[in-house]
Amino acid sequence: MMVKRGGLRLRGVEKAYGTGEAAVCALRGIDLDVAPGELVAILGASGSGKTTLLNVIGGIESVDAGSVCVAGEEVSARSPSALSEFRRTHIGFIFQFFNLIPTLTARENVEVVMELTGRGDRRRVPDLLAAVGLTDRADHFPAQLSGGQQQRASIARAIATEPDLLLADEPTGALDVATGRIVLGLIQQINKTGRGVVMVTHNEMASHIADRVLRMGDGRIVADELNAEPTDAVALRW
Template identity: 65%
Template sequence: MSETTGPAGQRGSVRLRSVSKTYGSAEAAVYALRDVDLDIEPGELVVVLGPSGSGKTTLLNLIGGIEAADAGQLTVAGEELTERNPAALTGFRRAHIGFVFQYFNLVPTLTAQENIEVIAELTGRGARGRAAELLADVGLAERADHFPAQLSGGQQQRVAVARALITDPDLLLADEPTGALDTATGRRILELLQRSNREGRTVLMVTHNAVIAAIAHRVVRMRDGGVESVERQTEPADVASVAW
């Protein structure tokens, strides 16, 4: 796992206290999050469920340092993020967070391997040599020199997972990672995420698919910008055993 300036026992941890986020102002204001309290422990796999507009993606963006909260206290990997400026948030994100998005976000003019290597170059981690290894881990060693347009959707998402892991992040954030995929391919992506969690990484996944909740240690349900419930599961299911 990557180094952190926070306490070692807090790597991958998340703590929100009365966190709020509003877009717009006055009559046009949209309250995306309202006084959210939430704790995620290191090494957990947490699934966040909720309808469109419930605040799921905003929650992920704040935890990942893509956006800043308007109010409250947000601590990730032992580091307080609420008062950080955009440059500081960018530095924190590169050091500690891996992202997997629904629509892959690969650079079309770079090969699969180059899409992974470029993140290593941006973060200065010197991890370029791991790109081929990660492609092999996700079953795409033979596709290293292919461009995104030459890959299926599932293959592109596997490249995206490998890219998210190249910096060995404390926390892996996944926003609807199977939403654009067929069932069989989506299952393979979930197997990769579950394997990453079992290797010790904290995984936070946003999805609209309630079936996926079976693999989580905890399930967070959101509605209207708030946390409606948090359910702990003592025996998370293996992806392979879930009926889709």
């Protein structure tokens, strides 16, 4: 039986950037439970706190108050080194602008995270690249790849370490519609292997692939809706 992973429990999470009069309050008391294996989309206006929430879940940002529990582990109140250990073990990230290392090929970008984290099986790299449709571009550098191909390489990299939870920040934001649909399809496939996914998007249509849609406004979750029938990415139109 498939094991579902990557559940979340956030309680009273607050986060501000800066101090005193210049402080910007990005999260104003977030309570959130996500079941293991759920695919959650987060929508909301620019500046509403979506990326901050994703970064708090992924242990990229610390919190000022409250607790964050991911895949059964308490993340808040960890030291920076314990946080990076947590990220290595549990989280895969996908970003809007791919964040590949420009001096490494697609294959090497996948291999290097395995080396750095000591996780994943290097013999699986060809399979990972095949799964994202990049076999014939494996030895190309990022600058020699299209945006969609770079995002596919970054997806292979994100799952190379066998994470419990995939965090995607605007994964289709820099892509055309057809390419975005392919990337969303890959995200959906990864979710079907039991991994949790939290995806920030500006695209209402992209959120239709999710089991659940959260909307943020001014540092709070202002709506939380289950999607009874998530759409297959291949059928998305926008």
